[in-house]
Amino acid sequence: DQQVKQNSPSLSVQEGRISILNCDYTNSMFDYFLWYKKYPAEGPTFLISISSIKDKNEDGRFTVFLNKSAKHLSLHIVPSQPGDSAVYFCAARGGGSQGNLIFGKGTKLSVKP
Amino acid sequence: DAGVIQSPRHEVTEMGQEVTLRCKPISGHDYLFWYRQTMMRGLELLIYFNNNVPIDDSGMPEDRFSAKMPNASFSTLKIQPSEPRDSAVYFCASSFRGQTFSGANVLTFGAGSRLTVL
Numbered sequence: 001d002q003q004v005k006q007n008s009p010s011l012s013v014q015e016g017r018i019s020i021l022n023c024d025y026t027n028s029m030f031d032y033f034l035w036y037k038k039y040p041a042e043g044p045t046f047l048i049s050i051s052s053i054k055d056k057n058e059d060g061r062f063t064v065f066l067n068k069s070a071k072h073l074s075l076h077i078v079p080s081q082p083g084d085s086a087v088y089f090c091a092a093r094g095g096g097s098q099g100n101l102i103f104g105k106g107t108k109l110s111v112k113p
Numbered sequence: 114d115a116g117v118i119q120s121p122r123h124e125v126t127e128m129g130q131e132v133t134l135r136c137k138p139i140s141g142h143d144y145l146f147w148y149r150q151t152m153m154r155g156l157e158l159l160i161y162f163n164n165n166v167p168i169d170d171s172g173m174p175e176d177r178f179s180a181k182m183p184n185a186s187f188s189t190l191k192i193q194p195s196e197p198r199d200s201a202v203y204f205c206a207s208s209f210r211g212q213t214f215s216g217a218n219v220l221t222f223g224a225g226s227r228l229t230v231l
Contacts, residue, residue, distance in 0.1 A: 034219070043117070043204055043222030044156070089156060100146065100169060101220060105155030 003027050004092050006104035013111050019077040021107050023090030026071065030092040034101065035064060035075050038087045047088075048075070080111045117223035119205050125229045131193040134226045137186055138207030146220060147180055147190050148204040156204070162188065195230045202227050 005024045013019045023033075031052045036044035050057040050064045050073070057064050063076045077084055087108045091101040118137040126132055138145050146161040160170040165182045173180070177196070182188040192199055206220040 036222075041224065043206070043224050045222070046219045049219070100158045100161055102158070103148075103156035 002104070003030075004090055004102050004104040006088075006090055006107050008107050009105070010108040010110070013080045013109065015082055015111055015113050016079045019075075019080045019084065019109055019111065021075040021077075021088050021090075021109065023073045023075075023104055024071060025073075025092050027092070027094070028068075028071070030094060030102075032093040033064070033066060033073050034091045034093070035062075036089040036091060036103075037084075038089060038106070044089055077109075080109075082111050082113050085109055085111050117205055117207050117221055119203075119223035119226050121226055122224065123227045123229075125231065126195055127231050128196055129194045130230075131191065132195045132199075132228060132230075134190040134203050134205075134228070136188045136190070136205030136223060138188070138205070139209075139221060140186065142207035142209045142221075143185075144208045144210065144220075145182060145188050146206040146208075147188070148206065148222075150202045150204060150225070159190070159203075192228075195228075197230045200228055200230050 003026050032049055034049040035047040037047045038044040048059050048062050048064050050066050055066050061077055066073045087106045089106045090104040093101055117139055120135045143164050147159040148156050149159055150156045159172045160180045161168055162182045165185060178192055180190045202225045204222050204225045206222040208220045
């Protein structure tokens with residue numbers, strides 16, 4: 001049973017507009033959530049994270065929102081750029097000082113010029 | 114720093130053959146993870162080590178899979194015998210407990226090893 005779900009396999013957005021990637025989770029014990037970005041033929045790279053005690057974290061064009069009551073988080077990219085086209089993975093940390101990361105299946109974002 | 118280095122990048126083998134994937138973590142990192150990516154299951158954790166000691170291998174699919182970390186700079190993931198359903202991209206990642214972003218320990222991934230079992 002998947003503990004981290006990304007229900008949209010793909011998303012297409014026009015350059016300059018907002019991209020919103022969604023993620024749902026089932027385990028209320030997760031203490032950190034992370035987003036990774038992956039280009040073809042490369043490994044995933046860390047993008048942004050948020051603690052479970054916060055509801056928003058912002059880093060430049062990237063903002064992650066966390067709604068604990070709904071067990072839902074989202075990644076907003078504003079404005080979207082063609083270079084943002086990649087697969088985005090949502091991940092949750094299981095707690096403890098170094099729990100493993102549980103990943104969703106990913107959402108492929110395409111930003112069209 | 115060269116990052117996490119994995120070899121081979123691509124491996125094509127026949128069913129029943131032994132496959133060995135290799136990983137060199139970032140120097141100084143004390144955690145090492147092996148993940149597998151498939152279309153059906155996404156990225157799933159197979160096993161992880163702390164200071165060369167296996168901590169959690171509950172994700173290892175079956176006895177055909179084994180992983181070792183003989184020292185801080187090298188790890189292997191072995192599949193024997195290999196089967197077509199093992200075809201996937203295998204990622205190695207490492208992290209350092211003391212390095213955090215907003216409090217979360219961040220894993221650095223290698224480029225992956227794409228395995229095809231015919």
